[in-house]
Amino acid sequence: MSELYDVVIVGGGPAGLSAAYSAYKNGAKKILVLERDRELGGILQQCIHNGFGLHHFKEELTGPGYAGRCIGLIKDKPEVETRVDTMVLEVHEDKTVLAVSPTKGIYTVQGKTVILTMGCRERTRGAIRTPGGRPAGIFTAGAAQRMVNMEGYLPGKKIVILGSGDIGLIMARRMSLEGCKVMADIEICPFSNGLTRNIVQCLNDYNIPLYLAHTITRIHGKDRVTGVTVAKVDNKMQPIPGTEFDIECDTLLLSVGLIPENELSRSLGIKLHRLTNGPIVDQHRETSLPGFYAAGNVVHVHDLVDFVSDEAEIAGKFAALDAQGKLPAVQHDVAVEAVNGVRTCVPQHLSLPEGGEGARLFMRVSAPARKVTLEIKQGDEVLLSRMLPVVKPSEMIAVEVPAAITAKMTGSSVTVGLKQKEA
Amino acid sequence: MATEKRVMNCIMCPMGCELTVTLDGGKFVSVTGNTCPRGAKYAQDEVTAPKRMLTSTVRIKGGFLPLLPVVSKTVMPKGKVLEAARALRSVEVQAPVKAGDVVVADILGTGVDIIASRNMAAKN
Ligand code: SF4
Numbered sequence: 001m002s003e004l005y006d007v008v009i010v011g012g013g014p015a016g017l018s019a020a021y022s023a024y025k026n027g028a029k030k031i032l033v034l035e036r037d038r039e040l041g042g043i044l045q046q047c048i049h050n051g052f053g054l055h056h057f058k059e060e061l062t063g064p065g066y067a068g069r070c071i072g073l074i075k076d077k078p079e080v081e082t083r084v085d086t087m088v089l090e091v092h093e094d095k096t097v098l099a100v101s102p103t104k105g106i107y108t109v110q111g112k113t114v115i116l117t118m119g120c121r122e123r124t125r126g127a128i129r130t131p132g133g134r135p136a137g138i139f140t141a142g143a144a145q146r147m148v149n150m151e152g153y154l155p156g157k158k159i160v161i162l163g164s165g166d167i168g169l170i171m172a173r174r175m176s177l178e179g180c181k182v183m184a185d186i187e188i189c190p191f192s193n194g195l196t197r198n199i200v201q202c203l204n205d206y207n208i209p210l211y212l213a214h215t216i217t218r219i220h221g222k223d224r225v226t227g228v229t230v231a232k233v234d235n236k237m238q239p240i241p242g243t244e245f246d247i248e249c250d251t252l253l254l255s256v257g258l259i260p261e262n263e264l265s266r267s268l269g270i271k272l273h274r275l276t277n278g279p280i281v282d283q284h285r286e287t288s289l290p291g292f293y294a295a296g297n298v299v300h301v302h303d304l305v306d307f308v309s310d311e312a313e314i315a316g317k318f319a320a321l322d323a324q325g326k327l328p329a330v331q332h333d334v335a336v337e338a339v340n341g342v343r344t345c346v347p348q349h350l351s352l353p354e355g356g357e358g359a360r361l362f363m364r365v366s367a368p369a370r371k372v373t374l375e376i377k378q379g380d381e382v383l384l385s386r387m388l389p390v391v392k393p394s395e396m397i398a399v400e401v402p403a404a405i406t407a408k409m410t411g412s413s414v415t416v417g418l419k420q421k422e423a
Numbered sequence: 424m425a426t427e428k429r430v431m432n433c434i435m436c437p438m439g440c441e442l443t444v445t446l447d448g449g450k451f452v453s454v455t456g457n458t459c460p461r462g463a464k465y466a467q468d469e470v471t472a473p474k475r476m477l478t479s480t481v482r483i484k485g486g487f488l489p490l491l492p493v494v495s496k497t498v499m500p501k502g503k504v505l506e507a508a509r510a511l512r513s514v515e516v517q518a519p520v521k522a523g524d525v526v527v528a529d530i531l532g533t534g535v536d537i538i539a540s541r542n543m544a545a546k547n
Contacts, residue, residue: 039487048492048540049478054436062478064492064541068522149480152489177479177508196432196439201475205501304437390441 005032006323007316008097008111010088010264013042015117015296017070018309022316023115024079028323032109033074033082034099040082041067042119044305046146049170051197055306066305091116091264095291112323113291115315116265116279120258120297122167130162132219135226141167141255148174156251160228161185162216164192164199166303166394168255173202182208183247186230188215188237191368193257193394195303215239216252225252258301268292275344276300282351283359284318284327285311293319300346300362303396307362310398311346314360328353334409340417341365342374343393356407363397363416373419374399378411391418426452431469433462442466474498478540479511481526485545486518492540493526499535507531518545 006028009016012035023031039045044052047063054060057069074080083101090098095111122140139147139155145167147153159175161168164187172182185203190213192199203210211230217239218229232243260278262270271280271288278299279287285295295315296308321327330351338345343366350359363374369391376384376399383405391397426447433440438458444466445452454466468474476495483491499507507530516526520543527537 045541048480048494050476050494051437060436062492062494062540065494065522068541149492150488150490152480152482177477177505178512179509195437197434197437200432200434205475395437395439 002096002108002110004110005030006112007031007115007319008109009033009115009117011117011119012040012082013117013119014044014070014305015308015312017074018312019115019117019295019316020080021073022313023320024077026317026320028320029079031080034086034088035084036087037084039084040071046149048149052305056309088264091268093268113293113319115319116294116298117296117312118261118264118298120260120301123257123259130216130219133222135221135224137225137251139253141171141253144253145171148178154178158183158249159251159253160247160249161253161255163187163255164194164210165255165257166194166198168253169194169198169202171253172208173206176206183249185210186214186216187212188233195394217244219252225250228252260298260301262298273348276346280348281346282349283347285315286318291322300344303394307396307398335413337413337415339415342416342418345416350406352406356403358403359401359406361399361401361416365391365393368392375419376414376416378409378414383408433457433465435461435465444470446470473501475501475504477504477507479508481511482515483543484515484517486543487546491516491520491543493537494540496536496538499533503531503533518543
């Protein structure tokens with residue numbers, strides 16, 4: 001017989017650790033965290049910059065500092081067991097988890113509930129199909145970050161960055177601090193996809209030009225990258241002939257988006273959302289498969305780890321209650337549909353007990369806008385509205401919906417959308 | 424001298440509030456748009472003596488990993504950041520190290536300590 005746990009957590013990054021702590025606080029007695037890397041903390045360990053933790057820990061921390069806090073919360077708890085160097089190979093519908101590690105070989109553990117916190121990975125060159133040869137010197141920004149911040153190598157000296165996601169921006173500064181020359185950041189969208197603060201302190205501070213509405217049309221070099229051709233794009237994101245120019249570089253870093261890592265979820269038959277690429281969840285972060293929960297970047301890519309922790313605490317709590325047979329009895333289910341400029345909303349549905357239940361909605365808009373009103377509506381009835389001074393696709397919106405409001409959701413669906421302010 | 428308005432984004436937290444700073448003859452007068460007091464402080468510093476945090480790595484001997492991430496304990500003058508980063512490239516410490524341990528005290532005479540961002544156990 002494999003060992004039985006209340007909660008088995010797949011992934012020991014910030015989501016997994018926060019879920020474990022929350023499961024512990026909510027009465028789970030046996031919690032297991034499985035992590036494939038050599039230590040806990042996930043991607044935070046290579047995100048050495050600061051700016052983490054202001055919401056969740058009310059203190060500004062570096063990535064390793066934030067990871068340290070999360071690890072500290074569970075370290076001395078006999079209820080929480082963690083195993084590193086452990087790869088989860090399969091998860092089955094009966095909640096058996098097949099894992100492998102150098103010390104234990106292949107083995108299974110049994111969960112009463114399972115929380116999926118595998119995080120996300122970077123889109124690669126293949127995903128964006130940039131023409132050119134196959135020279136050395138092309139890295140994803142995250143891979144370069146690991147080299148520079150954890151292994152102690154520089155990927156190159158003269159850098160061009162494609163994409164203005166936060167990791168790309170952070171790497172622009174990081175490479176500059178290490179004495180490299182960052183030639184340019186090229187972004188295909190007419191707006192940046194990173195946090196404003198990162199544009200200011202990572203690009204502007206180092207006089208790195210940001211080319212918005214531009215893309216790389218060709219990568220030059222045979223053995224090693226020698227340069228790139230850049231062109232302006234039209235509003236359909238197609239390169240405009242005649243606008244090309246060349247930038248010399250020996251290294252190209254790709255910061256072109258993140259994809260939730262859902263191989264395990266997919267093979268379990270868990271329903272994934274078309275736009276978030278993560279499991280469809282309710283407000284407890286329970287997936288379409290009963291007893292399977294998910295939180296963090298595996299559900300939808302976050303811009304703040306603080307929100308990852310918040311979400312994981314929800315998943316940890318309800319997985320723990322579920323394992324103890326204490327889940328609130330669901331009366332009816334309400335779909336939450338993203339409309340009118342709201343691109344995605346997590347959770348995608350609410351499993352409401354009698355009298356409603358407070359829920360936190362995380363949304364992303366499709367395009368930047370100013371002075372908008374976010375509305376949660378049931379038919380034509382506005383249940384909740386919130387004025388927002390600025391919205392950007394890169395910055396997730398979190399809205400607390402109190403139980404008194406969800407109690408009014410008597411139909412089968414509600415919508416969340418933007419109402420443009422009349423001039 | 425004429426008053427001048429300057430628009431900037433606060434970088435003290437990921438909210439990135441848009442600040443409008445009013446200057447009179449180059450001197451700070453007032454700021455609007457900040458959600459919290461840190462924003463006001465930032466705006467004032469930014470137009471007089473801009474400051475930044477520094478995060479980097481130093482080599483660590485006998486550690487579980489070859490590099491130790493470090494952070495400036497507070498913000499430091501923006502103009503000193505690159506030079507401080509350069510100085511850190513030749514620093515090496517010995518494992519074990521605890522988060523918060525001072526790696527370089529008073530770097531470049533700025534009065535700012537560089538501290539370890541994490542614990543680093545010795546290699547076993
Ligand atoms: S003003 Fe306050 S809330 Fe706004 S970005 Fe600055 S620190 Fe953050």
